[in-house]
Amino acid sequence: MNKIKPKYRHIQNYLKEQIQQGNYKPGELLPSENDLCKRFSITRTTARKAMDGLINEGFIERIHGKGSRVKERRHTLGLLNVKGFSEAVGEGVKTVFLQNPQKAKWSNEIGLPVSENEKKTSCIYFERLRFVGETPVMLEKNWFSDTVLPGFEKSEFVDGSFFKTLSQRYLIEVVGSTQEIRAEYAHEKQGQLFGIIKGTPLLHIPIKFSTTTPKLNIYSELYCETSSYPVANSYFI
Amino acid sequence: MNKIKPKYRHIQNYLKEQIQQGNYKPGELLPSENDLCKRFSITRTTARKAMDGLINEGFIERIHGKGSRVKERRHTLGLLNVKGFSEAVGEGVKTVFLQNPQKAKWSNEIGLPVSENEKKTSCIYFERLRFVGETPVMLEKNWFSDTVLPGFEKSEFVDGSFFKTLSQRYLIEVVGSTQEIRAEYAHEKQGQLFGIIKGTPLLHIPIKFSTTTPKLNIYSELYCETSSYPVANSYFI
DNA sequence: TAGTGGTCTAGACCACGGT
């Protein structure tokens, strides 16, 4: 019944963990493609597909004739690709829950259209404020259908990461995202949270994350105070 | 001496042109992968690699068991991936040059670091204001080294597109981009251009485009008025 | 020159969609 993870995704996740755990540091080279082939008994096509994924996620870059190098985690936030906050940065990041996961209504604050099927279900909501050091940089609101994640409200997040929780506890992976980006005035309440005056420009990013389960999309509204920590994004073919 | 374009990129560009010219309309299916194999005498690996590129650029989506469908050109701007404005939208778009391409100094308005080699060269600058219908939505400032594009100032743009000009006149392709995104107040002059009051929130996006020529990067500063036309972005693995 | 990534071939089997 459940979908089988393809080989390349196993390798991809394995390498990603190695990088996240610091076993391969920025600037270092990953094992060569041929190494991976031998180690995991796969062909180069599969090895490359795994590394393609890591490139898309911004973890590595290929250097022709040399190898695949782990990329610097920029001190700006490597956000805005697939995946959330905790995966992107690792250092002086702090997260405060303003609202723990609990049942709620589908809000009309959600910027991207919620699918009809999901509207019929009930919905789980949570809200977090993210800091770099002591500076609040991102307010994050999340909605998703409660039909495929039984017991979600009651359990803790794995490593504090929502997406890691999805992956490890429910075997659900994020496979894509659609987003819009706007510049807006901060509302009163947002201003208080960020410690800025009402009317300061804020980045507003509605996102819809798609997952390996068609029944589950994550709808997020992000508000970012970009004066010290701009949002960043890289893309290579 | 010159780099040879790989097969998959030829196919990719061919299909992209077909879509841009409206031979395949949004919602329609492209030829199947097997069709492409026969038509161009290639294997599926190559056909898929070509289509992978189109997916990354947001032109198509794959539907398992069905085919590859041309995606709707959203009436929001499909910008923010690789490639510029004219490639992304096709309809009621207008462009006004505020400053034609001409020699200039490397400005300190450029947000992302200019490489040392490029700093030593002289630089070409141009500035455009982009409209959707009669609404100005984006102010675009561009700098790049003049060493690899002889005669650039004197010639017209191909189809009004800077990137198409690079591709067709100089055989240079954009292969990636790095960008930051900030929300800022509009300055006086920007406010006048957009017909908004000073202090309205604007999206500010410094971008560095990488090309097939290591000597050429395009440094852009975009300012977007997002209240009617937010910037958009999709990503799928 | 040895080892790396970049491209490509010629197959194979599977999962999914629609008839």
Next chain:
DNA sequence: CCGTGGTCTAGACCACTAG
């Protein structure tokens, strides 16, 4: 059922980097 895309194998040759 057939045709589609999704994954994978087992090779090959080329272009680039570095000792």
